[in-house]
Amino acid sequence: MSGPLVPGRLAVVGLGPGDACYLTAEAEAALAGAEALYGYAAYLDRVPVRQGQGRYASDNRAEGARAAAALRHAAEGASVAVVSGGDPGVFAMAAAVLEELAAGPESWRALDIKIVPGVTAMLAVAARVGAPLGHDFCALSLSDNLKPWELVERRLTAAASAGFVLALYNPISRARPWQLGRALELLRGLLPASTPVVFGRAVGRGDERVTLTTLAAADPESADMATLIIVGSRQTHVIARPGRAPLVYTSRSAEGASA
């Protein structure tokens, strides 16, 4: 059996955070041009229904299976889009698709693969409070589903000790209830108690909640699966404003850096 005459196409499309205002023109065009959409149900719900476009929703945790199904569909000659929240390249579907592609049949390598970037959660949360990612920073997943917890601790320690601001993805879930508390405890041993900490939940959605606290007061109970946490460095400052929410920024200059 020979393959389709026209090689299939697969785009992994970043929707940005919860609101359509974050969608780029490129992402909109990629969604409009697809014959079939694959994605976690909550992300698919954010894409307007188009006549004749197939929609294949799957569970949040079924990333590998979803990626493989989308690749199989594209290999039939179809134009397929896998939708992803935020940016597909940051703790999202792009790596899952490429892992499946690498492990799959040789013929998948002939597919036209495109990754369409988007505004990832840490950029949207940072923007809501100012510019806490204004200087060197790390993005780190607290999930120990695919890496040992010891490695998470080693990376937290290395990054905080070297003066990076931290953006923590996947801070907590029902199956991972204690990891965030342990991470904050570890960071309290490395950074001043007054270090600014931002909890940014569901930015751009109706249930958005963004709060500013300190490392000493940061409460793991404030976070859920939809939360992105930013932990400042010694160069992260807070500007108090009468009648307005405070602004947080990390200064570009690190001459007084003690870390």
Place this chain on the structure above:
Amino acid sequence: MSGPLVPGRLAVVGLGPGDACYLTAEAEAALAGAEALYGYAAYLDRVPVRQGQGRYASDNRAEGARAAAALRHAAEGASVAVVSGGDPGVFAMAAAVLEELAAGPESWRALDIKIVPGVTAMLAVAARVGAPLGHDFCALSLSDNLKPWELVERRLTAAASAGFVLALYNPISRARPWQLGRALELLRGLLPASTPVVFGRAVGRGDERVTLTTLAAADPESADMATLIIVGSRQTHVIARPGRAPLVYTSRSAEGASA
């Protein structure tokens, strides 16, 4: 003298990488609604001219002066937008504006400040080659204009040793000719020679150039001021494809992580 009756507004707007396809709907609305635009001339040139909208171009290096001028203008009651390439919160204008605000007159704290996020360079470069930022990574400026070079080296060492992928901003300039070579030399002592390295220049522009190489072969001469460099980790893999550019991804799983 009393201030204006309506507090001025200042938005710091991310244009994304070079092409308008990366602009978000929110950024487009913020640009359209401003009475005056401030920015580095090359970024301002990317914004369509609108009748009655003032345009104040300045030099790339005049970030502090530009931020202060925009704040002064907003403090007169105007609606001002400061434009920034990529995301304004990542090595760009948002932190510069907030540094000036923190140091400026108390009255500036009454201004309505908004940061409008965008697709930052590392996301666009990563998308062009696959998903090299698919797992834990750091964003680090190689500029030693505002921090000592020893701190850059300490951060490079900490991040690479702990297994983070690295996104290097501001890798080189006429005034900083040797720093990138020194950084690559340092990384060669920490990571395998085969580690994938991506040079991404001017993504989305007519003169875009994205190349994949290895840490052993990476040549500082391939970079200029408009280049973003991604250095992989031990979990970064390359998928060869007959007749197509190879794909690069960092696997989500780090079980075999030796770093």
